[in-house]
Amino acid sequence: MSQQKSLRVGFLGFGTVGSGVFRMLQDNYAAVTDRIGFPVEIVKIGIRDLSKSRDVDQSLLTDDLESIVNDPSIDVVLELIGGIDPAEKLVETALLNKKSVVTANKELMAKQGSRLVHLAKEGQLDLHFEAAVGGGIPLIQPIKHQLSGNDVLKLIGILNGTCNYILTRMDLEGSDLAEVLKDAQALGFAEADPTNDVEGFDTLYKLAVLTAIAYGKLPDVSGIYRQGISGLKSEEFKYAEILGYKIKLLGIVEPVADGKVLARVHPTFVPLSHPISSVNGVNNAVWLHGDFVGDIMFSGKGAGGDPTASAVVGDLIDVGRNMAANGPGSAIPFGVGLETESINELSSGYYLRIRVNDQPKVLGEIAMVFGEQEVSLSAMEMKVLDPLAKVGEIVFLTHKCKEKNFQQAITELKKLASVRSIEAFLRVEDDRL
Ligand SMILES: NC(=O)c1ccc[n+]([C@@H]2O[C@H](COP(=O)([O-])OP(=O)(O)OC[C@H]3O[C@@H](n4cnc5c(N)ncnc54)[C@H](OP(=O)(O)O)[C@@H]3O)[C@@H](O)[C@H]2O)c1
Incomplete structure (x- = not known):
């Protein structure tokens, strides 16, 4: 001593x-x-x-x-x-x-x-x-010590309480982001300048640190894909409910080929069956799958x-x-230079909402674009928005496909005269797709 x-x-x-x-x-x-x-x-x-x-x-x-x-x-x-x-x-x-x-x-x-x-x-x-x-929430020490014998095959985190609070309220109340954000600021749950939280920077930094702990090396933060929640519209929450999902801002990292990881931050459709879908309000959670421990989740108060x-x-x-x-x-294993894979190589399900002319052959044209890009569909919802102006809305849920194919499909859809606008797309974290 x-x-x-x-x-x-x-x-x-x-x-x-x-x-x-x-x-x-x-x-x-x-x-x-x-x-x-x-x-x-x-x-x-x-x-x-x-x-x-x-x-x-x-x-x-x-x-x-x-x-x-x-x-x-x-x-x-x-x-x-x-x-x-x-x-x-x-x-x-x-x-x-x-x-x-x-x-x-x-x-x-x-x-x-x-x-x-x-x-x-x-x-x-x-x-x-x-x-x-x-x-x-104890995260660094358990991942560094008790779980360190595992290969972490995937790690998913709700790492920003402000965003989770906003998304939870948008979901419960059907409100717009601007409205909820204003309220969150008044209640002290969001900063006067919310950019760091809402645009996903805070989640990205935390994901980088967890990646270093789980995989032993720190990736360059510029190699982590980032999309915040600022573009989210209330319509997506309605369709998420119909399709059996919640929308969460997730930080996700998984090992891919050649010793690289694919790390990303974006709003995501999460199935109700996934435990992270029920983490609400200002709470944070990290779920991971280790090759021996299986699925494990840590949750609790992520700030304050x-x-x-x-x-x-x-x-x-x-x-x-x-x-x-x-x-x-x-x-602490915290080396440098963990290589990251481009988001283009991601294989994921996708949610897509588009506005179309309500006219014959529209679906056929769209199906052709998806087919050419090897994007196959798992579910679809259609409705007429304005019968006089002949405007319709279609929502698609795809099976897993390559990000670059899905993005190319969007580019091609925009060229169709019958497609009025691409309203929204989100990645879907669902092993069933
Ligand atoms: N708040 C949370 O819930 C939370 C949760 C997890 C992690 N963190 C992390 O904890 C750290 C502190 O956060 P916080 O919320 O406590 O921040 P905070 O309330 O803004 O406090 C920051 C403190 O640092 C001092 N400070 C700021 N800039 C300075 C400078 N240039 N020179 C000298 N002092 C300076 C401030 O001095 P004055 O008091 O004189 O202004 C203040 O005392 C951050 O890294 C944050 O990310 C915060």
Whole structure:
């Protein structure tokens, strides 16, 4: 055992997560001390704006965050700022100064994780980031440890609570996205600038981190296909219900040929029989299929100060225990250069909604286009929208086909005089197709 008297901690950031961690360390002081073997001592708290009122001993606060990562008396730094700048430089300096780091920053780990993990390994330090994906849900550690003997044949995640909240309400209420988003912002479930969530960036960063954990190497984020939920219309939810599906923004990764993975983020039709279809509201979930464990799903609160603090404090306790045992924890497999396959090579079912002229031979022309592209149909719904203007709507569900064939079929459909518009298409995650 080391002769450590306390685990001296510096906070970088004291917002939703930082203040949650602070409260948890105070409320659960005895339990945390007991689990580490010595107490946690909060030495400094770095923030941007000193004039904000905070319920904390003012002498702990500083807006000089460099002074924290350069303070030789601090053992471990909690990076709870977010984003790349200044978080990246601060984490790097902390590691170079022989401090272990706990971070909740998915963007930093998705873009710079390999380099930072390498730095931590070189310094025989811990770099933990359980809170970066799925907030309070234990994901990184179980995938890294208990499931690590498996080949992960597919991993599917609902990784963004804001989007899941919006999609759940669109489904229940039949409302438009703009309406629900406005409400979500008023209720504090969506940021004033929702781009990161709604356009799928947040999900993409988290998927990149999970991919690195499940497959041992980090893919370049530019190799992950991304489509957000901003284009979704309420009609798709009506047809999803008729066809027996829910619509979820999913991050999906699976191994394909030549050691590559195909990783993608997009709104998806999910059959009601899939457990992830019933994950609603702000909840997150990760479902995976391992070759020996079979299907397994983790779910719970993916965000919020308290659940996220739970993951950060768990990581901090790990750092403390490792320090007590005089050594870092087992290295996280986080290499670099995992190759990604293009979305064009995806084999998937598809949902397609089009507007057509309500006239003879339309279906025959459309069927011909599908046939030429080897796209076969599993289900179809048709209705007349406007009998006077002779406008009809057709919805198709395809069997699995290649993305590039499906896209080519759309290109050809647009050329048909009888097709007025392509209203929507979504990928369908359904093994029955
Ligand atoms: N919120 C969640 O539910 C959640 C869940 C999982 C993971 N995370 C991750 O946790 C991290 C923190 O998120 P959060 O929601 O707690 O953010 P937040 O509420 O916006 O807090 C950010 C903190 O960082 C400080 N900060 C920001 N920019 C700074 C700068 N340039 N220099 C110095 N300090 C700066 C802010 O200082 P001021 O207080 O002075 O403004 C604030 O204390 C992020 O990586 C986020 O992705 C959050």
